[in-house]
Amino acid sequence: MNQDYIKADHWSIIEEGFDVNQVKSSESLFSIGNGAMGQRANFEEHYSGPTFQGSYIAGVYYPDKTRVGWWKNGYPEYFAKVLNAPNWIGINVSINGEALDVFKCKKIEKFRRELNMKEGWLSRSFTATLQNSIEIEVESKRFLSLDFDEVGAIVYKVKLLNRDAQINFSPYLDNGITNEDSNWDDKFWDVLSVNHEDNQAFIVSRTMKTHFYVCTAMCSQIAINGKVLNQEKQISENINYVEFQYKNYVKKGDTISLTKFGGYTTDRNHDKKELISVAKKTLHEVSKIGFQSLLDLQKAAWAKIWEMADITIDGDVKAQQGIRFNIFQLNQTYLGKDARLNIGPKGFTGEKYGGSTYWDTEAYCIPFYLATKDQKVARNLLAYRFQQLDKAIENAEKLGFKNGAALYPMVTMNGEECHNEWEITFEEIHRNGAIAFAIYNYHRFTSDYSYIPEKGLEVLIGIARFWHQRATFSKAKNKYVILGVTGPNEYENNVNNNFYTNYIAKWCIKYTAENIELVEADYPSDFTRIMNKVKLSKAEVTQWTTVADNMYFPYSEAEQVYLQQDGFLDKELITVADLDKSQRPINQKWSWDRILRSPYIKQADTLQGFYFFEEDFTVEELERHFDFYEPFTVHESSLSPCVHSIQAAKLGRMEQAYTFYLRTSRLDLDDYNHEVHEGLHITSMAGTWMSIVEGFGGMRVKNNKLSFDPKIPKQWNAYSFKINFRNQILKVNVQKNKTHFELVGNTALDILVNDKLISIQPNTLITVKS
Known part of the structure; x- marks a missing residue:
């Protein structure tokens, strides 16, 4: 039974009546x-x-x-x-x-x-x-x-x-x-x-x-x-x-x-x-x-x-309250004024997790700040990691890596790793990929390439060097493998060939090599400065790409899906639906040994890869993987429901997408995981924003243009949001059978709606029927 004492309201969080059992929860929520x-x-x-x-x-x-x-x-x-x-x-x-x-x-x-x-x-x-x-x-x-x-x-x-x-x-x-x-x-x-x-x-x-x-x-x-x-x-x-x-x-x-x-x-x-x-x-x-x-x-x-940041929802007060609570808490935590700061997972609401920076910032928060603030705010978040590159190289050296390989910390205040659990510290290395993906995401959204020759390429090179050294050549498979990792699903530790980790490693190397060529061609002075600093040769880049081109990905022909890791099908595959509800949440009811042997997934893992790299996969492939993995997912990470909501919406499963949206937006208000007394889940709140804008609104950047595929849950009459896209503000209002677009600015903007090109003139309302 989730808590339900918070009154539904469009603009306020309200508690009526004093209950000593609610004091700690309210201390977090308010x-x-x-x-x-x-x-x-x-x-x-x-x-x-x-x-x-x-x-x-x-x-x-x-x-x-x-x-x-x-x-x-x-x-x-x-x-x-x-x-x-x-x-x-x-x-x-x-x-x-x-x-x-x-x-x-x-x-x-x-x-x-x-x-x-x-x-x-x-x-x-x-x-x-x-x-x-x-x-x-x-x-x-x-x-x-x-x-x-x-x-x-x-x-x-x-x-x-x-x-x-x-x-x-x-x-x-x-x-x-x-x-x-x-x-x-x-x-x-x-x-x-x-x-x-x-x-x-x-x-x-x-x-x-x-x-x-x-x-x-x-x-x-x-x-x-x-x-x-x-x-x-x-x-x-x-x-x-x-x-x-x-x-x-x-x-x-x-x-x-x-x-x-x-x-x-x-x-x-x-x-x-x-x-x-x-x-x-x-x-x-x-x-x-x-x-x-x-x-x-x-x-x-x-x-x-x-x-700029508000999202309105017509016809569903609890959903409206949820999204505003999330947006409010994100802005209370980080406003982008100080480039030395980052977004802690509990913000200013509790002490759990320690540190101020997780990969959550790059994977979940940057899209929110990109679209609702001036792009300098997101640039500050990227610069934060550049400023800590030397520490990331030190972190890698402590683990035996060399030649400028960089491993960014799982948790940090000043760039040094300070996470308490070894299986996370040593093994959850996919975080490195999120740092690189954020650089890509920033450029894709803003078209500001200048960050990469100025700062980003050095970060990418350090990360690519790490992946190259972390991979091992398997004679048996005639492929490169990555052993002994923990993927986003922290309910599997020390596994081999986590699909998401291997995929993002391959992508990072390819993306870095591509940008080395671009900087060499278009920014020769930056290229010379960086190469002199990092001592990078073309031969080394060729060694990287050999690893990327021959990366191993576990795959089941029988299920027609990439496997979360080599041994996933060896588990007793009992779905969450067949799990006794009294056993939930399993992280509070089961021993760690039992969790590690179970098929249960804490958060999107293989599906996290499908979210980041959706253009690499067909909708049919997404559907197959979603249908295979979601039934084993217990969503006991705050970062899980939003990714599933976005993917369910893409698949046209709006009831499921809405259920996931409500869970992510009211995760703390309704205390789904029975832990709100410890503080709020600040970084995952950005995922709530993504659930509406990227999920229901279908917002993407395609072919260098803003793209939408608007859908609306049946529970809503309408919803609206704004996007600051390359210093032009676009207002989007989605209704049952139509979507309104309005541009605030001085120059026209070409966008894609349901893959059709539409030109929007400033201060003119455009209506697209659905």
């Missing part, structure tokens, strides 16, 4: 971020029930020493932890000496929480009867500013309902925080100073080992019935903590409110000696602007994002 920092939706006031406290700063991490039972050569030295940052949102509240704690109140009524995605804010309200029988009404609203991305803002209000009382508000900063997932219970932070001045307070701390300097700051102001008080406060502090205490006698019916601004300045962006002075200046500036005006700026900033 998370907020602004690309530079983020936080789980923890209560501002003290909460003594089960909770997962979490605030995070982009790019700030800790190298937690790897914990394994048996050390293997080449193993990553550390597992990079997304660091739980000092807490700035805290406000202790007491009424006549009793602390407000929702977990301990006699009664909680009218509890309502709302994450307004259209405007970018989080609110909460409830009435409470305390143990001392005082009745209060509480309202809070907070957001993390997009305009001032080092600052968040809170307004917290308490109204007395049944009597006069003494109300104490105590806003604080707390550096005494820990990570839930520490390997050794290490201390992650050193506090360097605790300061306060007027209504501002500052804690300067430094991460252990990595030595990131962070100033956590706050300022606060009290008002009664909207009238600001200029009052004395008491100050409490220790080595990790600073608190302001405001004491006021409040009459029944009156409302006392605290406005609190807070956030972080870091030495990633400022001189470490100036962190306090920068924080002071920023707090002063936002205080002068005020909460409401800052919120108005927030609404305008989000309106601008939605203007």
Whole structure:
């Protein structure tokens, strides 16, 4: 049974009624971020029930020493932890000496929480009867500013309902925080100073080992019935903590409110000696602007994002809520402003997985950012990998590769591999292919070739060298094989000749060789610079292509399908439909030994290859492979349903495509995998966007043109989206029997619709009947 307490709404995530069993899940679902920092939706006031406290700063991490039972050569030295940052949102509240704690109140009524995605804010309200029988009404609203991305803002209000009382508000900063997932219970932070001045307070701390300097700051102001008080406060502090205490006698019916601004300045962006002075200046500036005006700026900033990124769905509120939730969380996580950053799988919503970068970015996120932002954003994501090429070469050297072969990490913060599981670290090497595919995808979509001679070709050469060295010549098969790998299906470890891995290896080598020729012909100075740097000869390229031309792919004549790996047909092939539902999800019910011997597929594997390289296969081949593999797929990876939705749509199986779409779009909202309390699945959210645009909309780039094959689920009346294609914005509106196209720009655009060429003039509506 999936969770279903989130109310269906077009623009908001809404929870009504307080349930202690939902607190951790809601802390994930209602998370907020602004690309530079983020936080789980923890209560501002003290909460003594089960909770997962979490605030995070982009790019700030800790190298937690790897914990394994048996050390293997080449193993990553550390597992990079997304660091739980000092807490700035805290406000202790007491009424006549009793602390407000929702977990301990006699009664909680009218509890309502709302994450307004259209405007970018989080609110909460409830009435409470305390143990001392005082009745209060509480309202809070907070957001993390997009305009001032080092600052968040809170307004917290308490109204007395049944009597006069003494109300104490105590806003604080707390550096005494820990990570839930520490390997050794290490201390992650050193506090360097605790300061306060007027209504501002500052804690300067430094991460252990990595030595990131962070100033956590706050300022606060009290008002009664909207009238600001200029009052004395008491100050409490220790080595990790600073608190302001405001004491006021409040009459029944009156409302006392605290406005609190807070956030972080870091030495990633400022001189470490100036962190306090920068924080002071920023707090002063936002205080002068005020909460409401800052919120108005927030609404305008989000309106601008939605203007390009929104997808509308007419006739299906849950589907509409799902896609907007996904788009909202992606933009909260990464806005493309800082080329040093990437898109972590949990974003700012939890600590699981560690690291900030997986292959998810290249395989799933880049298409979303390509089409909904300026192409510079996607270019930044590619540049991120170029900047870490030296580390990728080091990673490969640790495993015995040479001559500039590059193996990009499965998980990283700074380019070094830091994944904790050996079967992933050493074996899930297909990630290398996704890096190369993203370069191809970027050029295909933008037609900007300049990235390849400037940066991309060096990356491609390092990757091609890796694949050449990783392949082994099999005399028995008279082919090159790739042994001991884990494909995208992580429920098979240490297998031979994973189809997807072998295919992407072949493709990478061919694509690299092709681009070496293009750069030599069209960019001779870049070609000379690169060849001098990497010491590449034509003879070496010939050795690569020999491997690519003779790559082995396991194939079953009986089934007429490529096999996921050599031994797949040796398994007991019982489909998911015949698996007892009480055994699901198998990753929580079965031993790893049992999973590895089973035929069950965590996510698209062979079908991932058919998704990336669909032009290499016929629709009939796709159908055969889809019908063979999907029945064994348990979709226990968040990255699985979107690929299957796109392929089902291509096959015209709209009911199945819709079911997969709903699963990917509401994966967290409905908690399909029973793990949302740990955080959201941020990177897979881009797959939700792909399910609509590439799946139902059928968007591709064919023959250097934007192409569509629009379809619509029967549950919908219409849907619409926008594509920024080569600096021209195309609006697409799909209805039951027709599709509208409208171009925003100055020059005409030729597109393909159902393989027919159509020329669209600027600001003219074109209708194509289906």
